[in-house]
Amino acid sequence: MTCRITARVVPSHRRAFGVAALAAACLLGSLAGGVPASATSTAPTAGLAAAAPVAATPARRIDPRRIKPDVLKRNRLYRVGTMTGAGCAPASQVPLDSSANLLAYYRSTLPCLDQAWKGSWRKLRKAGVKFRAPKVVVHNGSSSSPCGTPGRLSFYCGQNKTIYMYDAEIVNPWNAYPGDEYSHGLTRLAATHTLAHEYGHHVQQLVGILRTIGPRYKGKLERRAELQASCLGNVWLSAQRDAYPILADYSQRPELWRYISVSNHGSLANQAYWTDRGYASAQPGDCNTFKAPGRTVS
Ligand SMILES: [Zn+2]
Numbered sequence: 001m002t003c004r005i006t007a008r009v010v011p012s013h014r015r016a017f018g019v020a021a022l023a024a025a026c027l028l029g030s031l032a033g034g035v036p037a038s039a040t041s042t043a044p045t046a047g048l049a050a051a052a053p054v055a056a057t058p059a060r061r062i063d064p065r066r067i068k069p070d071v072l073k074r075n076r077l078y079r080v081g082t083m084t085g086a087g088c089a090p091a092s093q094v095p096l097d098s099s100a101n102l103l104a105y106y107r108s109t110l111p112c113l114d115q116a117w118k119g120s121w122r123k124l125r126k127a128g129v130k131f132r133a134p135k136v137v138v139h140n141g142s143s144s145s146p147c148g149t150p151g152r153l154s155f156y157c158g159q160n161k162t163i164y165m166y167d168a169e170i171v172n173p174w175n176a177y178p179g180d181e182y183s184h185g186l187t188r189l190a191a192t193h194t195l196a197h198e199y200g201h202h203v204q205q206l207v208g209i210l211r212t213i214g215p216r217y218k219g220k221l222e223r224r225a226e227l228q229a230s231c232l233g234n235v236w237l238s239a240q241r242d243a244y245p246i247l248a249d250y251s252q253r254p255e256l257w258r259y260i261s262v263s264n265h266g267s268l269a270n271q272a273y274w275t276d277r278g279y280a281s282a283q284p285g286d287c288n289t290f291k292a293p294g295r296t297v298s
Pocket residue numbers: 001002003004025026027197198201226229
């Protein structure tokens with residue numbers, strides 16, 4: 001699973017439609033090893049320079065007959081109920097102006113993700129699905145993982161259950177607007193949302209969804225997996241809104257999702273639909289993208 005989200009803060013953020021740009025690219029790939037998939041993003045035209053696109057790796061389709069619909073459509077994950085607040089400490093306000101500080105922010109946020117998801121795991125545990133916390137590292141685009149070298153992307157590697165967060169996609173926009181609290185708030189939102197999205201892939205890994213989809217499946221199932229990861233990320237954001245009140249500060253939140261424009265994530269409307277859906281209910285059961293009508297995952 002390779003993913004990217006690029007936060008781009010537009011200088012004209014106080015004008016209509018100039019709030020911010022979040023460009024996200026997340027791709028299924030390398031779940032069981034091999035060459036990672038790559039991102040093909042359609043970056044917004046406004047804002048800072050985007051991270052360079054990563055060279056594409058030809059995708060190999062797996063045999064659809066190997067897909068186990070029960071794991072995808074009727075997973076026990078959908079029956080865990082509403083996620084509750086995990087009593088997390090307030091979000092760290094460390095500036096995201098360097099790789100070291102970005103790592104500190106992610107490391108301070110990860111325990112809240114662990115606690116919250118572990119708290120939702122009771123029924124899954126009874127069913128024999130073990131919970132394991134992932135690791136998080138910050139990379140500069142040149143690091144490798146057991147899942148390969150994805151380049152300038154944030155991604156999740158199921159082989160070693162590690163989230164790899166790309167530093168420049170957050171540090172660069174942060175440093176582009178020194179002293180601009182509004183821009184920094186949006187950039188922190190992008191960082192938090194990306195981590196929560198990648199954690200969503202980790203949850204998919206633990207409950208067998210990623211393994212079922214396979215390492216290099218492209219197309220509809222990939223979009224459903226990506227939209228689900230964003231939905232799951234927003235389940236967590238919603239349940240921990242006391243500790244991470246970041247979204248409450250942005251009345252123009254729908255504007256954020258307008259700028260997400262990556263083909264493997266589906267249409268903008270559907271990205272907004274699934275992130276809002278997860279945030280509205282805080283229930284993983286509302287993130288069943290695999291059973292959803294095609295029009296909501298296009
Ligand atoms: Zn993703």
